[in-house]
Amino acid sequence: NQTAAVIGAGIGGIATAIRLAVKGYPVTVFEANTYPGGKLSAFEEKGYRFDAGPSLFTMPQLVEELFILAGEDPREHFTYERLPDICHYFWDDGTWLTASANPDQFAQEVEQTLGEPAAHVRNFLQHSAFQYDITEQLFLKDSLHKASTWLSRKALRGYLNFPRLGVLGTMNQANEQRFQQTKVVQLFNRYATYNGSDPYQTPALLNMIPHLEYNIGAYFPKKGMVSITESLIALAERKGVQFRYQSKVERIQVRDGKAVGVVVQGQEIPCSIVVSNMDITPTYRKLLPTEKAPERTLQQPRSGSGLIFYWGVRREFAELGVHNIFFSNDYKAEFEHQFQYKTIYYDPTVYLHISSKIKKDDAPAGGENWFVLINAPANEGQDWDTIIAQTRQAILAKVSRSLGVDIEPFIESESILDPRSIELRTSSYQGALYGTSSNNRFAAFLRHPNFSSRIKNLYFVGGSVHPGGGIPLCLFSARIVAGMVPETSS
Ligand code: FAD
CATH class of the missing domain: 1.10.405 (Guanine Nucleotide Dissociation Inhibitor; domain 1)
Structure with a gap:
């Protein structure tokens, strides 16, 4: 009796569940939260809708591929559009640049505005x-x-x-x-x-990353980023996948060197393969505490985390687009603060995403839903409350200066996500957004593989394992896992 258990309904877990169901496995996904998607989820506050995590969407064909694999037409379930502009850039000296999605036009703009030859x-x-x-x-x-x-x-x-x-x-x-x-x-x-x-x-x-945006395209799903999660959950359910929410997996059962089940609320649920979409570090530390862990892999430094302010803003700004960047005056110092001093620089680069620019019903008339992200170090017990208060003031001052308007009086709703809450909500070790960092040239080889070399029938998927974080790579990891799982005998 071949059955699969997937631990976690992040994008990697959902995509794996679909692929295994198509392969003929009965699949159950156990999710600790009351909702699916992990980092790729959404919420509403005072009439403003926010995608909680990812906002940049590239390689939509990797989502479509799952519908096609399941014998469905993706256009009936998941629609998206190509953005005409990649990003609006602002510098403190008053320079601004709108990066067109047309590479030739973009090169011309860079030449005219920044004085760099288009070639x-x-x-x-x-x-x-x-x-x-x-x-x-x-x-x-x-x-x-x-x-x-x-x-x-x-x-x-x-x-x-x-x-x-x-x-x-x-x-x-x-x-x-x-x-x-x-x-x-x-x-x-x-x-x-x-x-x-x-x-x-x-x-x-x-x-190679700019290739994805400039040559292949930057996209936005018509129903928001969360529709990636929602449409794939619906697809998985149509393929018979069972989702069990509020079902935190406590252990992976291993017998005779084989994964044979998962333990949820003290009860063992047998299965023939286990796929963990939980971050690799807590997978070893919490779910496999008696197994030998690959210490060198687990000790790799984490990628950056994020500090996010979700602001409902009661005003519209014509100069802003879907993606906006307000650059720091000293980029090197900013990264030194993030990766060496493990704090946030006093003049941080501000990323501002406004989905209501393209999806009008994401904000009440006359307003905008601001998702404001600052790169932050992974959580190592810093004094986050102080860092958050200081950074909030720095962001308000910087963006107000650039736009020539005092922003604070227009903020009518506010939620905050920080490295601590990211860890709490998704079990991502130290709240890292992308698993381990790529800050050294061997990083790709030091990421954990998508299978266990010690425990048979145990696989790993998602942003903390090969090939890395971000939606496209998580979808690639699901494809690799499904390729390794044996065919069902039925
Ligand atoms: P996760 O999203 O990490 O989800 C794991 C799931 O497993 C969670 O639902 C968790 O509750 C569940 N779980 C964990 N442990 C257990 C357990 N023991 N039992 C049951 N369930 C468990 N990527 C992009 O491509 N573009 C972007 O613009 C972008 N921006 C980002 C901005 C933010 C603020 C954040 C947080 C992330 C961003 N990312 C972006 C990264 C992207 O969101 C992640 O790489 C990707 O969503 C991770 O997916 P995952 O499959 O690893 O699972």
């Missing part, structure tokens, strides 16, 4: 595409922990192109070589934050 931007984006293309097969689509991956033709292409991939220098070094203008370096260095890393440490290989 430099075009060459960068071409190189970004090259880096992505070479690494996708090796790093994202397959397990790094199977010999077959390293012996493939794609791998050979990777070896031949190794010197051009940007594994040895840092992202900032590569961008300083490529661009003359510090604002352009800063604009592209920012992409390190897409997986919670530091551009002054992370390898230049991560310059």
